[in-house]
Amino acid sequence: MSVYMLSPIVKLPVGKVFKAVLPYLFSLLVALVVLTYVPQISLWLPSLFFK
Numbered sequence: 001m002s003v004y005m006l007s008p009i010v011k012l013p014v015g016k017v018f019k020a021v022l023p024y025l026f027s028l029l030v031a032l033v034v035l036t037y038v039p040q041i042s043l044w045l046p047s048l049f050f051k
Contacts, residue, residue, distance in 0.1 A: 003021060007014045035042045 003017050004014060007017050010017070
């Protein structure tokens with residue numbers, strides 16, 4: 001939704017904004033998959049606090 005709001009602000013077509021945002025979306029998706037399938041990564045820091 002924010003891509004649609006950003007498009008008129010920067011005066012670029014929505015397609016160009018989506019193309020510019022795709023690498024960031026891809027990296028966020030990779031991080032989500034890694035954290036989902038390797039939960040020890042996300043549980044490591046809280047485990048340090050509660051020992």
